[in-house]
Amino acid sequence: MNAIVIGAGVVGLAVARALAMAGHDTFILDGEPAFGTWTSARNSEVIHAGIYYPQGSLKARLCVVGKEMLYAYCATRDVPHSNCKKLIFAADASQSPKLDGILASALGAGVTDLVRLSANEVRKIEPALRCEEALLSPSTGIIDSHAFMMALLADAEAHGAQLVCNTKVTRVVRKNGQWAIYVDGSAEVAATADIVINSGGLAAQNIAANTEGLDPATVPPLYLARGVYFSYSSVLPFHHLIYPIPEQGGLGTHLTLDLAGRSRFGPDVEWISEIDYRVDPSRHAKFVAGARQIWADIDPTKLRPAFAGIRPKLSGPGEPAADFAVLGPADHGSPGLVCLFGIESPGLTASLAIADLVLHKVATD
Structure with missing residues (x-):
C-alpha cells in the first residue's frame, strides 16, 4: 500500500521508517527546506524516564517502552547519546x-x-x-536528536521511502477509495495514497481542518x-x-x-x-x-x-496536562488516516513506540 507521512519531525520520520520497513511505499512531505526544523530541533534532547506522566496515559506507556527502544536503537545505529x-x-x-x-x-x-x-x-x-x-x-539520558533523525531517515530510505521537502500540504481529500494530497495551494492533485499520517506537529490541527470528511469534533484544540x-x-x-x-x-x-x-x-x-x-x-x-x-x-x-x-x-493555562492523541480510523471514522495531536515531550523519547502504535492502527484499519 502507498503511504504519505505529513511532517518530517522526529516522530514523522520514525513513523515513515516503520511504514517503509513494513513494506509500504512511503513518501514523507514537509513544508520546510530540511527535516526536523520545528519542535524536533528546539528541545533539551533529554531521554526521559517517564516519571511525571499519569498512570495509564499514552505518555507514560509510550515513554517507558520508547526509552528502552531508543537506547537499544542508539547502540545499534551508533547514534551519539549518554545515559548521564x-x-x-x-x-x-x-x-x-x-x-x-x-x-x-x-x-x-x-x-x-x-x-x-x-x-x-x-x-x-x-x-x-x-x-x-x-x-x-x-x-x-541525553541524545543528539539530529543524528537520531538522520538515522531514522536513512533506515526509511534504505527501505524505499522518499523525503520531499519544500512541499506544504494544504488539503487532503478522499477520492475513489484513496486520499488525494494537494500541496502549496495548488488545485492539482500532487499525490494519492492509501494511508495518510498527519504528523504535522504545530501544524497538525490546521492539516486536519483541511482534511475532507474528518469530523471537526475529533480534532482537539x-x-x-x-x-x-x-x-x-x-x-x-x-x-x-x-x-x-x-x-x-x-x-x-x-x-x-x-x-x-x-x-x-x-x-x-x-x-x-x-x-x-x-x-x-x-x-x-x-x-x-x-x-x-x-x-x-x-x-x-x-x-x-x-x-x-x-x-x-492540547490543554491550556491552568488545565490538567493533556495526553498524546493518536487517532486512527476507529476513532474518527476516516479509513487509512491516522492523526497525531499534542506530540510534545516526551515525544522524542517515545518516538519509536509511537511509530509502532501508528503502524498497529494502520494494520487494524
Whole structure:
C-alpha cells in the first residue's frame, strides 16, 4: 500500500521508517527546506524516564517502552547519546514529602528504577548541589536528536521511502477509495495514497481542518507553549541533569547538558498566540534566580539567551496536562488516516513506540 507521512519531525520520520520497513511505499512531505526544523530541533534532547506522566496515559506507556527502544536503537545505529542520569532534588525539608509523591507517581507509570538519596549521598556524586535529599533517575539520558533523525531517515530510505521537502500540504481529500494530497495551494492533485499520517506537529490541527470528511469534533484544540532556554558559557561542576521539585504548570528551571558538556537552564514557559521563537533578554534575572537554586555560585554574566522551542499542547493555562492523541480510523471514522495531536515531550523519547502504535492502527484499519 502507498503511504504519505505529513511532517518530517522526529516522530514523522520514525513513523515513515516503520511504514517503509513494513513494506509500504512511503513518501514523507514537509513544508520546510530540511527535516526536523520545528519542535524536533528546539528541545533539551533529554531521554526521559517517564516519571511525571499519569498512570495509564499514552505518555507514560509510550515513554517507558520508547526509552528502552531508543537506547537499544542508539547502540545499534551508533547514534551519539549518554545515559548521564538525573537528580530531582528537594531544596529543604519542606519539599521532601513531594519526593514521596513523585516516587509513587513514577512507580504507577512503570518507572521502577528511581533511587532515593540522602544529602550526603547526593554530595558524593554531585558535590556542588546543596539539598535535603533527592531522587536519582538512572535511566534518564541525553541524545543528539539530529543524528537520531538522520538515522531514522536513512533506515526509511534504505527501505524505499522518499523525503520531499519544500512541499506544504494544504488539503487532503478522499477520492475513489484513496486520499488525494494537494500541496502549496495548488488545485492539482500532487499525490494519492492509501494511508495518510498527519504528523504535522504545530501544524497538525490546521492539516486536519483541511482534511475532507474528518469530523471537526475529533480534532482537539491547539495551545502554544513557548519554552525559553538560557545557556551558560563556562563548564559547570555537574555531571547529571539537575531538576528541582516540579512547580505548578511545569518542571521548573532545571539544568540540562548536551553531549559536548555545555550547560543550559530552562525552560521558562509562557503561553503564546502565534509561533514566535524570540528569546527576551529581560528574562535574565528570572533565570539567574532559578539557576541559583541549583548552584549558588552561578556567575550571572555567563548566563545568556540561547533558544526557544514551542510545544503543541492540547490543554491550556491552568488545565490538567493533556495526553498524546493518536487517532486512527476507529476513532474518527476516516479509513487509512491516522492523526497525531499534542506530540510534545516526551515525544522524542517515545518516538519509536509511537511509530509502532501508528503502524498497529494502520494494520487494524
